[in-house]
Amino acid sequence: xxxxxxxxxxxxxxxxxxxxxxxxxxxxxxxxxxxxxxxxxxxxxxxxxxxxxxxxxxxxxxxxxxxxxxxxxxxxxxxxxxxxxxxxxxxxxxxxxxxxxxxxxxxxxxxxxxxxxxxxxxxxxxxxxxxxxxxxxxxxxxxxxxxxxxxxxxxxxxxxxxxxxxxxxxxxxxxxxxxxxxxxxxxxxxxxxxxxxxxxxxxxxxxxxxxxxxxxxxxxxxxxxxxxxxxxxxxxxxxxxxxxxxxxxxxxxxxxxxxxxxxxxxxxxxxxxxxxxxxxxxxxxxxxxxxxxxxxxxxxxxxxxxxxxxxxxxxxxxxxxxxxxxxxxxxxxxxxxxxxxxxxxxxxxxxxxxxxxxxxxxxxxxxxxxxxxxxxxxxxxxxxxxxxxxxxxxxxxxxxxxxxxxxxxxxxxxxxxxxxxxxxxxxxxxxxxxxxxxxxxxxxxxxxxxxxxxxxxxxxxxxxxxx
Amino acid sequence: xxxxxxxxxxxxxxxxxxxxxxxxxxxxxxxxxxxxxxxxxxxxxxxxxxxxxxxxxxxxxxxxxxxxxxxxxxxxxxxxxxxxxxxxxxxxxxxxxxxxxxxxxxxxxxxxxxxxxxxxxxxxxxxxxxxxxxxxxxxxxxxxxxxxxxxxxxxxxxxxxxxxxxxxxxxxxxxxxxxxxxxxxxxxxxxxxxxxxxxxx
Numbered sequence: 001x002x003x004x005x006x007x008x009x010x011x012x013x014x015x016x017x018x019x020x021x022x023x024x025x026x027x028x029x030x031x032x033x034x035x036x037x038x039x040x041x042x043x044x045x046x047x048x049x050x051x052x053x054x055x056x057x058x059x060x061x062x063x064x065x066x067x068x069x070x071x072x073x074x075x076x077x078x079x080x081x082x083x084x085x086x087x088x089x090x091x092x093x094x095x096x097x098x099x100x101x102x103x104x105x106x107x108x109x110x111x112x113x114x115x116x117x118x119x120x121x122x123x124x125x126x127x128x129x130x131x132x133x134x135x136x137x138x139x140x141x142x143x144x145x146x147x148x149x150x151x152x153x154x155x156x157x158x159x160x161x162x163x164x165x166x167x168x169x170x171x172x173x174x175x176x177x178x179x180x181x182x183x184x185x186x187x188x189x190x191x192x193x194x195x196x197x198x199x200x201x202x203x204x205x206x207x208x209x210x211x212x213x214x215x216x217x218x219x220x221x222x223x224x225x226x227x228x229x230x231x232x233x234x235x236x237x238x239x240x241x242x243x244x245x246x247x248x249x250x251x252x253x254x255x256x257x258x259x260x261x262x263x264x265x266x267x268x269x270x271x272x273x274x275x276x277x278x279x280x281x282x283x284x285x286x287x288x289x290x291x292x293x294x295x296x297x298x299x300x301x302x303x304x305x306x307x308x309x310x311x312x313x314x315x316x317x318x319x320x321x322x323x324x325x326x327x328x329x330x331x332x333x334x335x336x337x338x339x340x341x342x343x344x345x346x347x348x349x350x351x352x353x354x355x356x357x358x359x360x361x362x363x364x365x366x367x368x369x370x371x372x373x374x375x376x377x378x379x380x381x382x383x384x385x386x387x388x389x390x391x392x393x394x395x396x397x398x399x400x401x402x403x404x405x406x407x408x409x410x411x412x413x414x415x416x417x418x419x420x421x422x423x424x425x426x427x428x429x430x431x432x433x434x435x436x437x438x439x440x441x442x443x444x445x446x447x448x449x450x451x452x453x454x455x456x457x458x459x460x461x462x463x464x465x466x467x
Numbered sequence: 468x469x470x471x472x473x474x475x476x477x478x479x480x481x482x483x484x485x486x487x488x489x490x491x492x493x494x495x496x497x498x499x500x501x502x503x504x505x506x507x508x509x510x511x512x513x514x515x516x517x518x519x520x521x522x523x524x525x526x527x528x529x530x531x532x533x534x535x536x537x538x539x540x541x542x543x544x545x546x547x548x549x550x551x552x553x554x555x556x557x558x559x560x561x562x563x564x565x566x567x568x569x570x571x572x573x574x575x576x577x578x579x580x581x582x583x584x585x586x587x588x589x590x591x592x593x594x595x596x597x598x599x600x601x602x603x604x605x606x607x608x609x610x611x612x613x614x615x616x617x618x619x620x621x622x623x624x625x626x627x628x629x630x631x632x633x634x635x636x637x638x639x640x641x642x643x644x645x646x647x648x649x650x651x652x653x654x655x656x657x658x659x660x661x662x663x664x665x666x667x668x
Contacts (some may be wrong), residue, residue, distance in 0.1 A: 131548045148553060158658075
C-alpha cells in the first residue's frame with residue numbers, strides 16, 4: 001500500500017460514495033451550528049419537508065450575535081440579532097439537536113465549545129458554517145468551514161459533496177524563543193505563504209515546535225489555516241491530544257476509550273507520503289509579530305517598520321497602498337511607535353484559558369494605559385469560570401479591563417462590541433480586514449501576551465521587554 | 468437553483484487582490500434569516516458613505532456598470548469567512564459570473580450553489596478582460612458554460628476549466644440535496660460500517 005498522509009487516512013475513512021469523476025460523498029461525524037449561517041438552511045429543510053439526518057451528531061450554540069456585557073440576560077440585542085438567536089432556539093428544539101442556549105454556562109464560541117465538551121475527537125470529520133472550523137484540526141480531525149447551502153446538505157444527508165484537496169506540509173522545526181507563541185507561528189506562516197498560499201490544500205502542521213505546543217496552542221495554529229487559504233489545518237494526534245480529550249463529557253469511556261486511542265494512534269502521516277507543497281520555517285527565526293495592514297498576510301516582527309507600498313510587486317502594490325491609507329500608517333514608522341485606542345483579548349483564535357493566563361501574566365500588578373479601552377471576552381462560560389477560579393479575572397479587572405461574558409464579540413463586531421471609525425485596536429482575533437471590527441476600525445493582530453503589553457503602554461509593544 | 472448556460476453582459480472591473488467577504492457583504496447584513504434582498508448591500512462599505520449616499524467613484528455606482536452581470540477581479544477573490552451571504556448578495560445584485568485568477572475555496576464552492584459561475588483564468592487573460600471591462604457598457608463579454616469559453620468584446624476567445632459535476636449541476640439548476648438523497652443506501656451502508664469500526668463517534 002502506498003504511504004498516506006494524515007489527511008489521506010481521514011479522507012479515506014469517510015468516503016461514503018465515490019463517483020467516476022472522483023466526486024465523493026464525505027461522511028460528516030460532527031456538525032457544529034451557530035445562529036448566523038444556519039437559519040436559511042433549517043428553513044430549506046422545512047420547505048422540503050426534510051428532517052435532520054443525524055441530530056445526535058449535530059451541536060448548536062449561539063455565539064456571533066450574543067452580547068458579552070454582564071446584563072445580557074436582560075436583552076441587549078437589537079431586533080435582528082434577537083430574531084436570529086431566537087430562530088436557533090426554535091430550530092434546535094424543532095429538529096432535536098444538541099443545544100447550548102445563551103443562558104447555559106457551557107455557551108461560548110462554537111469552536112471553543114466543541115473541543116471543551118469532547119465533541120471534537122481525533123480522526124473525525126467536523127464541519128460548521130464558519131471558516132474557523134479549521135480550529136478542530138488540532139485534534140487530528142479533518143475540519144473545515146462550509147456555506148449555508150452545505151449546512152443544509154449536511155443537516156439533510158450527514159454528507160458533503162467533495163473532491164479531495166491537495167496535501168501541503170508546513171513544518172516548524174526547532175524551538176520557539178521566549179515571548180513567541182502559537183499565534184506568532186500561525187501569523188508567520190501566513191506572512192510567508194500569503195493568504196492564497198494554501199488555496200486548494202489541506203495543511204498538515206508538523207515539526208518539533210508544533211509538537212511542543214499545548215492542545216490550545218495547536219488550536220490557535222489550525223484556527224488560522226483559513227487565513228492562509230487552506231480550508232483545513234491538521235496536526236497528528238499524540239499523547240497530549242488523548243490527555244486533553246480524556247474525561248470530557250462527550251469523549252468515549254471505558255473499553256470504547258481504549259479502542260478509540262488504539263485507532264487514534266494510527267493517525268499520522270506515513271514515512272514517504274507525498275505532499276504537493278512543503279513550507280518549512282525555523283522556530284528560532286520566528287519573532288513576536290503583528291499585522292500592519294488589512295490582510296492577515298501583512299505580518300511583520302514587532303521590531304520592524306511599516307513597509308512602503310512599492311516594496312511589493314504585482315497586484316499587491318495597490319493593495320498595500322490601500323491598506324496603508326485605510327490604516328493611516330506612514331512607511332518607515334516603527335511598529336512600536338503606533339498608538340492604539342483599544343485592546344481586544346478573545347475570539348476562537350485566542351479565547352481559551354491558556355490565552356488568558358498568558359495575558360494575565362503580563363498584566364499582573366499593572367494597569368492599562370489611561371484612556372484606553374480594554375476588554376477580555378472569554379471563549380466560553382466555562383473558560384470564564386475557570387479564569388475566575390484561578391484569579392485571572394481579578395488581574396484583568398485590577399488592570400482596568402472589562403471582564404465580559406462569552407461570545408465572538410469584537411472579532412467580527414456583529415454584537416454591540418465594535419470599533420468606531422478610525423479607532424485602532426490591538427486584537428487577538430484572526431482578521432484585520434477593512435471594517436471587520438467596525439466600519440473604519442483599524443485592527444492589528446497579535447498574540448494575547450502582545451495585546452496585554454500593548455494595553456500597558458498604549459502602543460504596539462515588544463512583549464519581550466516586559467518579561 | 469437558477470440555471471446558468473450562456474451569458475452576454477456588461478462586466479464591472481475591480482482590479483483589486485484579496486477582495487474579502489467582509490468587503491463583499493459586511494457583517495451587519497448577516498443578521499438576516501432570508502437569502503434574498505442583499506444586493507443593495509453588496510460591497511456596502513465601498514459603495515456608500517456614512518450618510519448612506521452612494522460614493523460616485525465606486526464601480527457599481529457608475530452609470531455604465533449599474534447593470535453589470537459579470538465581475539472581473541484580482542486574485543484570491545472571496546477570501547475570509549464562509550458566509551454564503553457573499554454569493555447571495557452578488558446574485559441578488561444581478562451578477563452571475565465572476566472572473567478572477569483565483570478564489571478562496573469556500574467562496575468558490577458557495578457560488579455554484581447559487582447559480583453563479585466563478586471562472587478561473589490566468590492573470591494575463593484576466594488582464595485582457597479587465598481592460599475590456601474598463602470600456603464600460605460598450606463592451607459586452609460573452610460566457611458560454613457548455614463550450615467553456617469567454618469571448619471578449621474584441622473577439623478574443625479564452626477557454627476555461629470547470630469541474631464536470633459542478634458544471635452539470637449549474638447548467639441544469641440541480642438541487643444537490645436531491646441528488647445526494649438518491650444515494651441514501653450508500654450513506655446508510657457507510658453508517659453501518661463506521662458504527663462497527665468507530666462506535667465512539
